[in-house]
């Protein structure tokens with residue numbers, strides 16, 4: 001009897017804790033795309049007045065160029081976003097160079113430029129109210145330091161949602177042709193979905209930062225996981241298969257990157 005009561009209290013408390021966003025379901029598909037294929041976000045039960053944020057983070061490979069351009073194209077917004085804003089973070093960029101963000105909707109083009117501080121650029125700008133319909137593109141351009149393999153770009157579009165509760169947002173990406181895009185959806189500041197969509201080929205074992213290479217960046221990430229400075233990726237980073245992320249996993253990937261272990 002006591003146990004049943006305890007169970008009821010537990011269920012009710014969980015309900016209270018998750019009550020704010022429990023009705024919202026968001027999925028992102030597919031798992032792997034080819035360049036220019038659409039990514040679709042499906043949203044169910046998003047109430048009006050919710051703070052909705054769509055984050056897209058990607059790594060842009062730079063072969064023989066220092067100029068980069070990343071775009072989210074043809075975002076079909078099924079609802080309006082009131083008091084919308086865009087936040088963009090880019091690194092590394094050439095110190096003191098200009099990074100430009102453009103948002104185009106119909107005949108309205110908003111262009112925001114900033115001069116980087118050191119090798120990091122941060123832009124946060126209000127976009128006013130965005131009506132239901134198509135956003136032609138959100139674009140980030142800039143210049144990286146010479147001899148840079150890749151630039152990491154994170155952009156977030158947010159605003160107060162007004163319109164239909166159940167809908168889809170399709171869009172395409174240009175600029176990230178061989179890597180991945182990490183899609184993050186937050187509702188009322190709570191992350192409801194985080195999904196990595198692979199571009200080109202599927203996931204590479206040991207590639208935890210999604211640039212389709214197993215390198216020093218992944219070694220560092222596992223080290224951060226071990227000291228709880230980064231979210232634990234189980235099973236992706238559990239190389240020794242003991243169910244959690246530990247020093248054994250950090251050692252394995254370090255040895256693998258150093259060429260002292262044939263496979264992870």
Ligand SMILES: [Ca+2]
Pocket residue numbers: 206207208209210211212213214215217218
């Ligand atoms: Ca990697």
Ligand SMILES: [Ca+2]
Pocket residue numbers: 237238239240241242243244245246248249
């Ligand atoms: Ca492990």
